[in-house]
Amino acid sequence: MIQLENRHTAANLCKEIEGVLSDFTITKKQIYCVTSDNGRNMVKAVDALNKEDVASEDPDDSNTEKVMSEVNIFDIKSIRCAAHTLQLAVKDFITDTQLSEVLGKARALSKILRCPTNRFLLSSQSLLNAEVDTPTRWSSTFRMLEKLCKLQSFCDIHIPKQNMSQEEWEEVHLLVSVLQPVHVATKKLQAEQLYFSDFYKLWLEMKLEIQAMSSSASKTLVACLENREKGLLQNEVMVSALYLDPRLRRILLPNPIQLMMARNHLKRLMRQIFDVSKKKSNAPAPTQVVTQSSDCSIFSQEEGTCTLLSNYLNTFEVGSCDEEEDDEELNSALNQIVDYNPKPVNISVNLMDYWEDKKYVYPHMYKLATLCQSVPATQVSVERAFSALKLVLTDLRTNLSAENLQKILFVKLNQ
Structure with a gap:
C-alpha cells in the first residue's frame, strides 16, 4: 500500500504500479491478471500496463506524419471484483421504479422511528432501533428493511398515521425474502478469498434459490443477475477458470464459442509460462566492455546499432508459434489443453484437492489450474488493508x- 499524492488518473496509477513492480523486481510478463473494481481509471490503468512507448510525435514538426506512440506487447488481463459486480446487479434491481416507491416509504418510516420519542419507546420495550440506509450500499438497505419488518407491530400501535398500508408491508417482507440469499452470498464473499470457480458456484446457488421463489420481484432480480452474469462469462479469465473446474465445466459444453475462448486463452497462457521460464534459465551473461581502436570504429558503431535494434525487436516477443513448434514439451502441453475432458465430479469436492490428486496425470493442466484459480475473485484483501x-x-x-x-x-x- 502506497500513498498517492497525485490525481487518481489511469496514467498516474500505471506509473505507481510500475514503480512497485520495479521495487520487487517483477516484470510485466510475470503478471497474469489484475482484479479491480469497475472504476474506469482502474480499467484504463491495466490497459496502459500492456503498452510500452516505442516512438513519439515531435510537437514542433507539423508537417511530419503521425507515428504510432505505443503498441501492446504484454498480455495482462483485467477482471472485475465479484463482490462489486454482485452489488451492481442488486443496485439495478432496487432502482426499479415500482420498488423505489416502496423503498422511499420504508426509508421515511425508518426516519420517523429514529426520532427521540420513538427511540425511547423502542428501548423501553427492548426493541432494536431502526436504521436508515446508505444509498450507495445495498446491504444497508437490506438491514433497514429487515429491522423494519421486526417493528411492524410497533408501528401499527404507536404511529398508525405515518404507517404504511398492509400491501406495502407485504412488499417489504417480500423484498427481504428475495434479498436474503444475496445478503448471505455477500457475507461469504467478504469472509473468504474464493477461487473464481467457487465464486461462480456460489453465484449459481444464489440465483437458483431466488429463482425458486417464483415471484415478480424474484424474476426481476434474476434478470438483473443474468444481465451482469453475461459480462462475467465474456471474460476469458473467468471462462478459463470454469474450463479447469471439473465440477462446473459442463456449463461451457453447450457453448462452443466459450470453449474455444477458454482453450485459446490457456494456450497463450501456457506459451507465456514457457517464455518466462526460458528467460529465467537463459539469463544473459554480463556485458564485457572492450576499448576499440580507431581502426575498428566503424565495426563498433555497426555492432552498437545492431544491439539497439535487437533490444528494440525483443520488446515485440509475444510467443511466436513458428519458433516453438519444435518444443516437444510445449506441444505436449498444448495438446493436453485441447484433449482435456475430465469426468464430472461432485459439486462438494474441494477443487484444489482434486488438482493435487491429478498433479501427475495432467501436469501442465495442474500448472494452469493453480495459476488461473489463484486470481482473487474479490478485493476483500484490499478492504482489509x-x-x-x-x-x-x-x-x-x-x-x-x-x-x-x-x-x-x-x-x-x-x-
Missing part, C-alpha cells in the same frame, strides 16, 4: 512518514 491502515495510522501517530507507514503495513499485511 484499509482497515489495517486505520489501526496503524491513529491520531497518536500522525507524524509517521509515508515510507515508514508503507513498511509497517507491508509487515502487518504479510504476517
